[in-house]
Amino acid sequence: MPLGTGPRRTTLRLANGLTVILAPLAASPTASVWLWHSVGSRDERPGLTGASHCIEHLLFLGSPHFPKGSIDRAVVGVGGTLNAFTDTDFTAYFATVPSAHVGLPLAIEADRLTGAFLSDREVEREREVILSEREGNENWPEFKAEEELYQLAFRRHPYRWDALGWRTDIETMRPAELREYYRAQYGPRRAALVVAGGFDAAKLRRTVEAQFGSLEGPATPRRTPPAEPAQYGPRRSTLTGPGSTPFVYFGWPAPAVGSPLAPTFVLLDVILGGESRLFAAGAGWRRRADHPSSRLYRALVDTGLAVRATSDWTPKIDPGLFCVRVQAAPGRSLDQIEERVRALANRLATRGPTDGELREARAKIRRGAELAYEGASRVGFRLGLFATLGGPSLERRLFAGCLRTTADEIAAAAREWLSPDRVNIVRYEPTSPGRPR
């Protein structure tokens, strides 16, 4: 397959608007079925934050042909794995099963795409589970800092809240409101079905058309959230609590994934932090912590100021953030770290990357593109992600853009976007660093 394009597949759009992508993989022992809903916390409003995540849970808890508990039992029963996750821009459900059982997850997704019950009883019980999920996250200082960073950087746009939602909203959202949200937002027009693995494509296409073709959903297009007003000065916040050493998160407003500047931010991410989520070899969606040749590592870890220093441009449909996250080494101050990060951004803005850095960054992106599609599950993930964020040509456009973007363009982007006037900074200062034992 040509780099940056993904494996050979058939893409079709059913009459009801459902996008279907079938990627048969010769000799694959498994089949991975993904349903990507273009619904996430971006589609929520204050008072109903966390609704998409709540729906994610509830879609496992009863639909016409799959009563509560039966989805897990059926999929796990044949040796499959299944799960779902909610993000700001999307919610994805997946199951990977031995390929002979590919029909099972298809039947499940068809049943719950528009038919989930969302009963009062299940909403009330699941509310407790979701609160517990949130509380588990709150035990980690990194979660609190991340939530604070987005709250600081966004004042109007729904990226202001985490996909888990505010605690008070989770506690008070009503079952009827959730059902209304489900009816209004979920349906074939706002979904992409991706099937990858060992199957006969023609036969599977007929199955998909039979199971999904008659489903109907809302015809209303996806709402455009209010644009974020310009940021005219730096914003900062300090959190305290238990923890090890202090850490600091920086967030600069950054372009959306569909922007012509998106490839520049992929490159900025690789040059500053060592890799890009979109083109990371074999890593799925996770990032490796250490990239010794990255600028952040050399400036902060090599010098003994920090134990960890990473960057992150997460592709989003609307303008998001370019983040830098640094954890101090024992005894080191965040003031020094802040100063060093400012200097790094400034240097990149004035001089741009070196030829060697740009060459290395492109090589990493090439390798990432080359190795990112191993196995049916990863194929399903990547094809669905790109289809949901920007359509079938998104990966190719980003990849080609990364090969074309010049050092001067990267410097110009750093000047415009990584400015000290537009930065949001959250510090976490542990209250009990101590040296026990």
Added chain:
Amino acid sequence: MIRLVDPREVRYVANDSGVLLGLQRMPPSSPTFSATYLAPAGYGYDPPRLHGLARAASRLLTAGAGRRDRRQFARVLDAAGATISSRIDAEVVATTLWGPVWAAESLAELFADALFRPRFDPKEVERVRSELHVERMREATQPSARAERELAEAIFPPGHPYRRTGGGSARCLDAIGREEIVHFHSEHFPVAGAALVVTLPAGRRLPRAIVRRFLRSRRLAGPRPPRWPRRSMPPSKKTVRLEGGSQVEIRLGGPALPRADKQYPALFLANEVLGGRPAIARLFQRVRERRGLAYDASSELWAGRWGGSWTVAAGTSPDRWPTTLSLLTEELERLTQQGIPERELTATRESVIGEIPTALETTADAHALAEEVVRFHLPETFWIDWPKCLRSLGSEAVRVAAAQVYGGSAFAQVVVGPLGPGHGRAGPRPRLVRS
């Protein structure tokens, strides 16, 4: 060239080095290969006043080796899109190379450098020391990390290699010098008794560097397993108050069986029924699906060469932990006293068996299976025979194994988190208006 086509099979290859070599084949279409070196270098071998030494040594393997410093080392990996990573437990350090097949030869050289010629540059030693200090502080202050440590200390007596989680005290970490690391490495890495497992697409030869650097010369004998007190710990209950979080972490646990024990397959199934099988296990069903008390409730069985341990875990709100704890202990009792209905056992067993194809999706996935075979010297056809083994176990055999390990109330209990007054979702929730 050894002809293997079924990725479930591992072939042991004779050689004179004293390193156990296991070979696994992936389908020809796989673009990647993987190799893992299992060194007898786990934190169970840490000298008494140098706890953290093994972890430091393992982490420094990729921080520069041979003629390359850390950055040059990373650049070679990045140029191929490859990774080398290390994992450690009480017994072994497992160092895994993963990368594209076309680069296998040069990457195998780099892998050998990492394992046998690490530089342990003083600057890198200091960097890793800082990392370990941060992890130590986190283990003291983060509820789930703290609960894991407290549980290990409650299950195993002082001096036992499983009693620790691999970190060291501030004093120990400060006492670790380059000299100690070099010495530890020479006694635990380039030694007989280590094992190497390689996963390659069919039709590919073993990289020459693997043969030359790992298998050619006879290695010195590796370390003897550490000795530890054989006494068992009395049942215990400990609560640790940690402020600042939102959730209380509960852990129950006790010693279990080594991987080679004949009862292991039955105990494995018991654990899957109890809490090991995602979504369908009893703990998940009872605590989350029926009662909504926790996002997750699960159990884990860890079995090593020297012994093992079991853990039951759940995180819940501060006002609900007593109820959650009762449910967890009730499920333990139910498993050991009432056994498992045949239907439930069959569903769990068939789920485990059905999972094998999905565990062969990628080279990395398949490699993990081969690593388990080689680490525990299991038969070459272990994964082919595993379904038969599981199907031979009836409900009573599983109950007996469960009773032997989980039986009675002789387990350790640890509760960690915001336990003081004023925590939790006090009082009844605001009544929600139902539609």
